[in-house]
Amino acid sequence: IxxxxxxxxxxxxxxxxxxxxxxxxxxxxxxxxxxxxxxxxxxxxxxxxxxxxxxNFCQNETCSNNGYCIENQNNPKCKCFNSYKGDRCESKSNEIIVIETIARSTSIFAVIIIFLTYSDYLWLNNVIFAKEMQKLSPNFIQPKLPRSKELNELFDKTHPVVCDKVRLRQEKQNSAQSTTTEIIPIGSIVYLNFEGLLNKLEPRFKGPYTIKAHTKRCNYKVANALEEILPESFPLDKLKIVQQD
CATH class of the missing domain: 2.10.25.10 (Laminin)
Incomplete structure (x- = not known):
């Protein structure tokens, strides 16, 4: 215009x-x-x-191992640390590979040294223990053997005697119980037979109890140690008379 x-x-x-x-x-x-x-x-x-x-050409570019992206002539490029290389820093450098190989070899060597040291310690400890046992054997272990034998012989002698005394006392008590047909006097000391009535884990006889009265059916009323009379009465076969020596 x-x-x-x-x-x-x-x-x-x-x-x-x-x-x-x-x-x-x-x-x-x-x-x-x-x-x-x-x-x-x-x-x-x-x-x-x-x-x-x-x-922004680095927007969708990912660099590995802490590398970072820079633009180079309108193209993305990963800037790697000294320990890595590659287009995206994905490969280890030769220096890192050498260091890891040395570290791995050193660790294996250290484990072998520790194992050998511990094995030597166990072997030395066993040798010292064996020598100490040899020193103790004449003065400590041998004198104990005769004493142990003496205790076994003493037990073999006394055990049958004790068993016989217990058995004779039980027979005497059972004999007195079976031959008792007369009425038990009031004030007598007895034990109650609970066998078959309570749990099998509880004692067979409980007591002592004191005879307090006779019932019309020839049963007995008994009282415990606190002088409390039990509500039920008991027949003669449920009572165990205490024999006075």
Whole structure:
């Protein structure tokens, strides 16, 4: 427009596209469109309506072993530590491989040394113990054998005598119990036979009890050590008379 057509009013006349973007006029709609700069694989280096934004090529790039991404000529690249190498820092450096090999060998050697030291300690301890036992054998172990023999002989002699005394006393008590047919006097000391009535783990006889009265059916009323008379009465076969020596 203008008297000499000196004014350009096309949409691209103001050069709106940045970063070497190419402006394309759309005269029918009086608008423009920017074609942003791309790489050889058609990946956009810049984007936006006016190509004002730069693509972050490290956004989707992952570097292993604490490596970090940097842009190098509009391409992502992993910067690795000295101990790693590779496109994504995925491989160990030769230095690390040598160090790990030395550490592993040292650990195995240390375990072998500890095992041999402990084995020597056990062997030495057994030798010392054997020597001490040899010293004690004549003075300590042998004198104990005759004493043990004496105790066994004493037990063999006294045990039958004690058993015989217990057996004779039981026979005397049972004989007195079986021959008792007369009425037991009031004030006599007896034990109650609970066999078959209570748990088998409880004692067979309980007492002592004192005869307190006779019933019409020839049963006996008894009282415990606190002078408390039991509510039930007992026949003669449930009583065990205490024999006085």
């Amino acid at each position: 203008g008297s000499s057509c000196q004014y350009d009013v096309k949409p691209c006349s103001s050069n709106p596209c940045l970063n070497n973007g190419i402006c394309i006029d759309d005269l029918s709609n009086n608008v423009y469109k920017c074609k942003c700069l791309t790489k050889e694989d058609q990946t956009e280096i810049y984007f936006g309506r006016n190509c004002e934004f730069k693509t």
